[in-house]
Amino acid sequence: MYLIRMRPEQLQDAVSRNVPVLLPAGVVEYHGPHLPIGTDFLIANAVCEEVERRCECVLGPSLPLGPTMSWAAGPEDGEIDFEPEAFYHYVREALKRIAMMGFGRIYVLQHHQGDEGLQCLCLRRAAMELVRDTGTAWGPGYGRKDEHDWPNPAMFRRIIVAHIDSYSQYPSPEAERIPIGHGGRGETQLIMAALPETVRMAALETLAERPRWLRDADDARADEGRRWIEFCVRGWVEELTRADEG
Numbered sequence: 001m002y003l004i005r006m007r008p009e010q011l012q013d014a015v016s017r018n019v020p021v022l023l024p025a026g027v028v029e030y031h032g033p034h035l036p037i038g039t040d041f042l043i044a045n046a047v048c049e050e051v052e053r054r055c056e057c058v059l060g061p062s063l064p065l066g067p068t069m070s071w072a073a074g075p076e077d078g079e080i081d082f083e084p085e086a087f088y089h090y091v092r093e094a095l096k097r098i099a100m101m102g103f104g105r106i107y108v109l110q111h112h113q114g115d116e117g118l119q120c121l122c123l124r125r126a127a128m129e130l131v132r133d134t135g136t137a138w139g140p141g142y143g144r145k146d147e148h149d150w151p152n153p154a155m156f157r158r159i160i161v162a163h164i165d166s167y168s169q170y171p172s173p174e175a176e177r178i179p180i181g182h183g184g185r186g187e188t189q190l191i192m193a194a195l196p197e198t199v200r201m202a203a204l205e206t207l208a209e210r211p212r213w214l215r216d217a218d219d220a221r222a223d224e225g226r227r228w229i230e231f232c233v234r235g236w237v238e239e240l241t242r243a244d245e246g
C-alpha cells in the first residue's frame with residue numbers, strides 16, 4: 001500500500017495497528033553504459049516493492065536523489081550529486097511529517113555506499129535529531145525515569161536506516177556476501193533481475209577501456225540476481241513481521 005494512495009481512514013487504521021512504513025532511498029549516478037543511471041535507487045525500490053507484496057507495510061515517498069560525490073562520472077553521463085545539506089533538510093522534514101502522522105515504525109531502505117556513505121549519514125543524522133527532539137520535548141533527564149513510563153518506549157528504534165541485506169541471515173561468517181560493487185557483476189545482476197528491460201550489455205563494448213569496477217560486469221547472471229533479491233526480501237519481511245509482534 002502506497003502512502004499517497006491511502007485515504008485518511010486507511011492511514012489512521014494503519015497507524016492504530018502499528019503498520020511499518022518503508023521508504024526506498026538511493027541515488028542517480030553513472031553505473032557504466034550498460035545500466036540505468038538510477039541503478040542504486042532502483043535496487044532499493046525493487047526490494048521495497050517485493051517486500052510490500054509479501055507483508056503488510058506502507059510504502060512511503062521515494063528518496064531517489066542523494067550525494068554521489070561525482071565519483072563515477074559527470075552530469076553529462078547522468079550523475080546527480082545532490083547537495084548533502086539540502087538532502088538532509090529534505091529527509092528530516094519528510095521523516096518528521098510521517099512520524100507526526102503517528103507511525104511508530106519507520107524504515108529507510110537505503111542503497112548507495114553503505115554505512116559510511118554521505119547519503120546514509122545524512123539519513124541517520126535526520127533520524128537521530130528527530131529522536132532528540134522527541135526526547136527533549138519530554139523534559140531533561142527523561143532517561144532517568146522507568147523506560148516504560150516514557151510516552152514512547154521505542155523512541156530510539158522509531159526511525160531505522162538499513163540496507164538491502166541488513167536483516168538477511170548469512171549461513172556462516174565465511175559465507176559469500178551479496179556482491180555489490182559499482183556497476184559490476186553484483187549490481188548488474190540485481191538490475192537484470194529487477195528491471196531486465198533497462199540493461200544493455202552490448203553497450204559495454206563502446207568503452208575503449210573499462211574502469212576496474214566494470215571488469216566483472218560480464219559475469220552477471222539474472223538468476224543470481226533473483227537469488228540475491230530473494231535473500232534480501234526474506235530478511236526484510238522477517239524484520240517487519242517480527243517487529244509487528246513485539
Ligand SMILES: [Zn+2]
Pocket residue numbers: 031039040112181182183187
Ligand atoms: Zn550502485
